[in-house]
Amino acid sequence: MQFKRQKKGCNLTYKLTLDNCAIARGGRIILSGLSMTLKPGDFIWVTGENGVGKSSVLRLAAGILRPETGSVGFNQDSEDVPASQLVSLLSHEDGLHPALTSAEEMQVWMQSDDMWDALPAAFQLQQLRDRPIKTLSAGQRRRAAIARQIGSDKPIWLLDEPLSALDAEAREALMAAVTNHINSGGAAMIATHHVPSRISAGASILNLSAAR
């Protein structure tokens, strides 16, 4: 894959910082004292049992969830920037409209049409691009959501359970894309309840169950 970002990513210094954050759900603190940074080349794999707050950590890092205490900072070339400049998020709810086709949705979200060429061939999205989202299977729809993430061309990828619903080939393609992204100056944080040891090589594991 040849991203335009590859060059851009190398030149930029950026940092995502969680400083002593606490996360509340329904008024109850579920996680506290969470600190981490994501810099170019960083790869963090968040794990832990159901309900431990993996998704919340990702939403926090995306600047969508406000921390109960502590702070989340987005920094590029030593200046504070909005989260939208650095981060893309793949969450459970993909926000794709059932009545639109993937091509139409991608036009809204992607930086440019060239991004279609940057997508993993194994995702087979070219064949699906003119089909309404509602006619796609769960795995195909997931691939479209991942494609949007790759296409939105941000340096930091946050992926919440990205492997669910994907077949073996698409998983390989996704992990290859993540590795490529990190090697070219990107950063990623993945959250899954189970860490597949074979494909998580190179990631630093953050076990939220143990941290609690």
Place this chain on the structure above:
Amino acid sequence: MSLLSRELLLTRRLAGSWVFALVFFALFASICAIALGGSRAVMAPIAPALLWIALILSVLLATGGSWQASLPDGYLEQLRLSGRSFAGFALSKALAMALTIIVPLLIAAFPVAIAFGQSAQAALGLTLSLVLGSPAILAYALLAGAATLRLSQGGMVIILISLPFLVPTLMFGLSFSQAYERYGFNADGLALMGVSLISVAAAIPAVAAILQATMEDG
């Protein structure tokens, strides 16, 4: 593709909505005509009031629920992360609704007014009052729709919230339309425009704030 073209595409594809509004408008007028016995002498004096009520109900019913229809879960997060403002999104949505739902209703209003025994001049004044007042109706419909986004029984609540806010619009609209036949464009028209502008100016940031809060609540 801009957010506006996405919204326009959605309103077109989820067809129903504008056809539904137009059919409701026509049916409401017909039912009133039947209930009043079809006599023009009876219908003519109250035609402005009937058409105003028909427009308000059509717009509230057709646009109030449009957030639910066009906002799949997770959309607001992606919108935020794409760097777009919620206010811009709310404005795109409002424009798309105005173009696809309200414009057809306003076009239909003139012939309906004539059918209700209005003179051409009176029908023009009535239509003009609806044109000037419709932004306010849309603004409150979208605001109430956003506020009830997470309620499963939003539809009825939208009407309950919006109707009280629309009383000034209705009063200025009716008095403008009644005075138009004799005096032409009058001061009530300016007041009506003022009410519409204030409603839109207040509703767009309010909708954006509600969407922001909705997103943060997950």
